[in-house]
Amino acid sequence: MRRAERLFRLVNEMRTRGVSRANELAEHLEVSVSTIYRDIAHLQASGMPIEGEAGVGYLLRPGFDLPNTTFTHDQIDALAVGLAFVESTGDPALMSAAREVRAKIQAGLPAPEERKLADAPYYSLQSKNSAPADxxxxxxxxxxxxxxxxxxxxxxxxxxxxxxxxxxxxxxxxxxxxxxxxxxxxxxxxxxxxxxxxxxxxxxxxxxxxxxxxxxxxxxxxxxxxx
Structure with missing residues (x-):
């Protein structure tokens, strides 16, 4: 796992917890406790509102959030698969909405030309059943x-x-x-x-x-x- 992705997942995990202990975070992310200590120190030095210390636990202060367009590669793939499925339902309104969502998210991604939502290595089987009128x-x-x-x-x-x-x-x-x-x-x-x-x-x-x-x-x- 790349460090940037690990840091993203670390912050996201801390958002869902109260006080987070390093050993619990290490187990969840499948890394060593020392790696968690280094990552948290890096995040604190970067201005992240994390309180606490080694041996006691850490708390991400309420109110902090990550930009909505910050996604890992796996999360981008998950979005692409989901949108591909919706586009294959045969429901014209949902198909159009899925294409619009894809365009909105794509435009907001960092360096969108390097990672496209349409590039996920998965394909949704096309449905042969058109959506009913109702x-x-x-x-x-x-x-x-x-x-x-x-x-x-x-x-x-x-x-x-x-x-x-x-x-x-x-x-x-x-x-x-x-x-x-x-x-x-x-x-x-x-x-x-x-x-x-x-x-x-x-x-x-x-x-x-x-x-x-x-x-x-x-x-x-x-x-x-x-x-």
Missing amino acids: VGILREAIRTQQVVEITYTNAGGSTSTRRLRPLVIWNLTDGWMFSAWCELRQDFRTFRFDRIAELTVTGEHFIADEDTSLTAFMEREGCEEQV
Whole structure:
């Protein structure tokens, strides 16, 4: 690991802790304790607001932050992979937003001509499933926590009307789906977009509790059968 990257990670780790002991920081960064002592001394000499001393612990004073555009090479790769995935979703609004984010971050990087967000050694597989027309509407409903009402045909051919609290959208190899808390079933359910005859945002807002939230759903993800 280059020293500049190690220093960045050291400061970032101290931001997430209270008092940091050198041996704990050394274990996290996989370096020696003496290296941590030298790095902290260097940061203090550079004006970093770090208080404390060897054998006692160190504290990065609250209020200090790193520039938003200071990224390690691995973090740049992570951004590039994430943006490449978003650009392959088939959702026109998200694809355009991802390209704009890429341009903004790229312009703010130090020496942007030397390290481009498009240069990550990873590629996102392109989805063959174009985003459904209603996906943008549903994303807005999830963001604003609005109840939606759908007319839906299940795998057995039965049609029903459901009031749902939408939680998450899935772009899978066999199609687009979304998961929600179903007020009719009083449980989580996952629905295929291609079986929705009609989708309406009701304008009614909901507040997810610990039993109906996305966190609760993800804890059960993989246990529920598809509708």
